[in-house]
């Protein structure tokens with residue numbers, strides 16, 4: 119599968135992030151309050167450039183992250199991003215970030231639903247997970263709306279800015295997915 123992959127939903131288009139998206143990504147990713155549970159908050163556009171250099175240019179490569187940008191069809195604006203960590207050949211991890219002013223519209227679930235569907239039905243993955251801070255209630259609600267189950271609560275297992283924080287693991291299996 120090459121870099122040209124594009125997923126469309128009623129209100130959104132997902133396409134691979136590219137270097138020219140750095141400014142748009144910086145605008146919402148640098149919002150430290152909205153993204154307080156994220157491990158990565160860029161301070162400069164250069165930080166975004168470095169991040170974009172690290173993501174895989176090809177989808178479905180075990181051991182790498184692939185990054186979509188989420189575009190609102192109505193405005194053609196980049197409103198967020200959705201990352202897929204291809205953990206191994208059969209399992210993936212998802213992460214989603216929306217600009218603060220686009221949250222509360224069901225966009226994250228709409229984008230994730232199309233990606234989960236693609237991972238299970240097209241790429242035939244076995245299991246998909248989400249890793250979330252127990253205090254990140256919006257993210258937990260989003261995963262539960264999609265049908266992910268809580269599987270684990272790890273105590274102080276992630277170090278963020280010198281502070282050990284808990285980590286919840288949510289998961290869904292291919293055989294549990296229906297749309």
Ligand SMILES: CC(C)(COP(=O)(O)OP(=O)(O)OC[C@H]1O[C@@H](n2cnc3c(N)ncnc32)[C@H](O)[C@@H]1OP(=O)(O)O)[C@@H](O)C(=O)NCCC(=O)NCCS
Nearest residue numbers: 152155213214215216221222223224225226227256257260
């Ligand atoms: C996690 C995150 C992407 C969730 O965004 P979101 O907009 O709340 O997600 P959803 O797509 O599930 O939207 C649900 C909300 O839209 C509302 N909504 C409005 N119109 C809707 C529609 N047509 N369909 C579905 N939901 C709709 C729902 O009522 C719900 O609102 P509520 O939270 O007030 O109950 C967002 O909070 C975010 O970017 N956080 C910062 C980054 C982060 O921490 N990411 C988590 C790491 S994975």
